[in-house]
Amino acid sequence: MTVTRPFHMTPKAYLVAERPDDPVLFLSPEILAATARQFIDGFPGLVTYAVKANAAGPVIENLARAGLTAFDVASPAEIALVRSIAPEAALHYNNPVRSRAEIDAAIGMGVTSYSVDDAGEFAKLVEEGVAPGAEMTVRFKLPVAGAAYDFGEKFGATPEAAADLLRAVAKAGYRPSLTFHPGTQCTDPAAWVAYIDASAGIARAAGVTLDRLNVGGGFPSRRMQADTPPLEAIFRAIDGAVARAFGTSRPALICEPGRAMVAEAVSLALRVKALRPGMVYLNDGIYGALAEQPVMGMTDRLGVVAPDGRPRSGAPVPRLIWGPTCDSLDRMPGAVPLPEDMAEGDYVLIHGMGAYSTATVTRFNGYGAMRLATVRSLS
Numbered sequence: 409m410t411v412t413r414p415f416h417m418t419p420k421a422y423l424v425a426e427r428p429d430d431p432v433l434f435l436s437p438e439i440l441a442a443t444a445r446q447f448i449d450g451f452p453g454l455v456t457y458a459v460k461a462n463a464a465g466p467v468i469e470n471l472a473r474a475g476l477t478a479f480d481v482a483s484p485a486e487i488a489l490v491r492s493i494a495p496e497a498a499l500h501y502n503n504p505v506r507s508r509a510e511i512d513a514a515i516g517m518g519v520t521s522y523s524v525d526d527a528g529e530f531a532k533l534v535e536e537g538v539a540p541g542a543e544m545t546v547r548f549k550l551p552v553a554g555a556a557y558d559f560g561e562k563f564g565a566t567p568e569a570a571a572d573l574l575r576a577v578a579k580a581g582y583r584p585s586l587t588f589h590p591g592t593q594c595t596d597p598a599a600w601v602a603y604i605d606a607s608a609g610i611a612r613a614a615g616v617t618l619d620r621l622n623v624g625g626g627f628p629s630r631r632m633q634a635d636t637p638p639l640e641a642i643f644r645a646i647d648g649a650v651a652r653a654f655g656t657s658r659p660a661l662i663c664e665p666g667r668a669m670v671a672e673a674v675s676l677a678l679r680v681k682a683l684r685p686g687m688v689y690l691n692d693g694i695y696g697a698l699a700e701q702p703v704m705g706m707t708d709r710l711g712v713v714a715p716d717g718r719p720r721s722g723a724p725v726p727r728l729i730w731g732p733t734c735d736s737l738d739r740m741p742g743a744v745p746l747p748e749d750m751a752e753g754d755y756v757l758i759h760g761m762g763a764y765s766t767a768t769v770t771r772f773n774g775y776g777a778m779r780l781a782t783v784r785s786l787s
């Protein structure tokens with residue numbers, strides 16, 4: 409991804425000046441900083457950022473500038489990236505399956521916090537030399553609904569196995585913590601409450617006082633125009649549940665939002681390559697920044713702009729949206745209402761696109777080149 413500098417005022421000003429033929433992501437540092445502030449002020453504990461949601465250098469840089477002092481990292485490459493931008497930041501290596509080479513790399517870069525969900529993976533960390541005193545955060549799972557898709561199929565010990573692991577971790581001299589992930593785009597505060605209640609039960613069963621409780625990511629972003637993500641209600645529910653479940657042995661809390669931290673700060677501009685009756689062909693699709701749309705449902709937060717910057721305002725006509733590759737999987741779900749006066753060369757501006765967009769772009773069919781432009785305002 410090419411990062412363009414300096415600042416432009418708005419996406420429209422950039423599109424009119426540059427007429428880009430590749431997709432462009434527009435980043436608003438102001439919105440990113442405001443979202444970071446909302447988490448720091450509202451969440452009753454340490455706020456970290458899940459780098460995987462968007463690992464662009466300017467995103468990490470702006471979050472560190474906004475006051476984030478800790479990051480959730482999934483791989484040595486993410487560790488090295490954050491170290492190069494925010495060398496003092498605390499790093500929580502919370503991908504619970506790692507190769508021995510990955511563990512060695514993390515130790516070499518000074519990581520002292522790891523999640524584990526299995527005795528074999530804990531043994532690997534010990535054998536590779538993670539020193540006692542480091543934090544071992546046991547990850548567990550519950551059959552809880554409320555998210556767009558569930559993460560429990562892949563990672564997490566059962567509560568019973570988590571209690572055994574927590575006991576083993578504490579006995580071996582590591583700082584015992586617990587974590588869970590309610591699943592991404594989780595809109596129901598009750599999911600966190602169920603996990604927090606279970607956390608207290610696991611700590612009790614293990615006979616261990618928790619050092620910290622990491623309540624994961626999963627916080628929702630505004631995917632549809634009608635959405636109002638209930639962040640404050642989730643923060644209140646977490647605070648209340650921890651007070652009720654842990655009483656006087658309340659652990660310090662951590663959260664690690666990815667999606668909710670970065671989604672709103674980025675809009676995506678795609679170019680209309682061609683129009684056919686009932687269909688539009690764009691310069692990006694499921695192998696690029698729109699990869700999540702077929703999984704999560706097509707967002708309706710979009711508008712069409714002519715190359716001279718005028719918004720297209722014709723009556724909405726439902727159209728099938730195709731991406732640029734040569735296969736017919738590369739299409740958006742459903743028929744999307746788009747203005748009848750849109751034309752070849754126009755731009756489709758899609759909002760709320762900061763998370764899991766650039767992060768998963770492929771070069772399939774030779775596409776996937778993208779620019780990131782920093783703007784003062786997204787409107």
Ligand SMILES: Cc1ncc(COP(=O)(O)O)c(C=O)c1O
Binds near residue numbers: 624625664666668
């Ligand atoms: C351990 C961990 N923490 C946090 C996140 C971020 O989740 P979200 O983007 O739903 O907030 C993920 C996502 O995969 C994760 O695996």
